[in-house]
Amino acid sequence: MSPVEYKKENDLHIIKITGKSRLTPIVRDGEELFSATVQRAQSKAKLTVCINGCWYGLTDSGKADAFVGHDPVPSADTLNEGFALLGTGALHGHSAPNMFYIAQKLDYTWFMGQGDLTKNRGYYTGIGGLCPLVFKGLKYGDGNLYSKELPNAKLTGEPLPAHKPFLTQRNNNRYAALSRLDNRTGRGGIGFTPTADIVVIAQEHGVGSVSFDTFRDTFIKHGCTNACAVDGSDSVFLWYDGGFKFMSAENKDETQTFGIGIRAET
Known part of the structure; x- marks a missing residue:
């Protein structure tokens, strides 16, 4: 099995899988707590680590169900x-279309891209609706940043073509x-790193004290040239080493339907 390392750095839980690993999206299709879906998916696919997935909303009936009850909201309402x-x-x-995705081909090659995840690109599995942290080695953040002062430089939006060689950070509104x-x-x-090592990082809601920039830079510190954030706040959960390191809030457990699983391969 590919080596797996877990450590706690400041308030961040960090799991790094060195070597071959498989991306397995977790999807709830029914009416149960998402934590139950995660545990069943983990057991079936022998997943090494699981976290939550993309941002989501609810239908009007889903909102009403979540507000008045403590039972799972039907998956169709998410x-x-x-x-x-x-x-x-x-x-x-x-x-x-404005969000990013992480995907994998059957041969274990990893990809990150902007826009909708589609079936016609040869991907085997993938998860979209994510926020970019670093893409092809370029940091994303709050505002465009350049390596030198440039006349008429755009602080948000698409940089001028002549300015792109000097871009050190690309603005992203979700990130901001x-x-x-x-x-x-x-x-x-x-x-993921250029050698296909996988890094999963999570901070429990209300417990940690790490800025979003530091969160991003921790991926870079561990060698990632491509990385995305999942839905944050009390939506975040982390499953590793036989159980949940921490769980999402009760109302999120009742409404979530997407998660991300990674299995270290032999």
């Missing part, structure tokens, strides 16, 4: 912002919003 591609070829979710939240906000994400 509106995921992004697609999950299963190894069966099934594609679940909704379009989120997340970076302005309290440092105690829950955070989670997944990244």
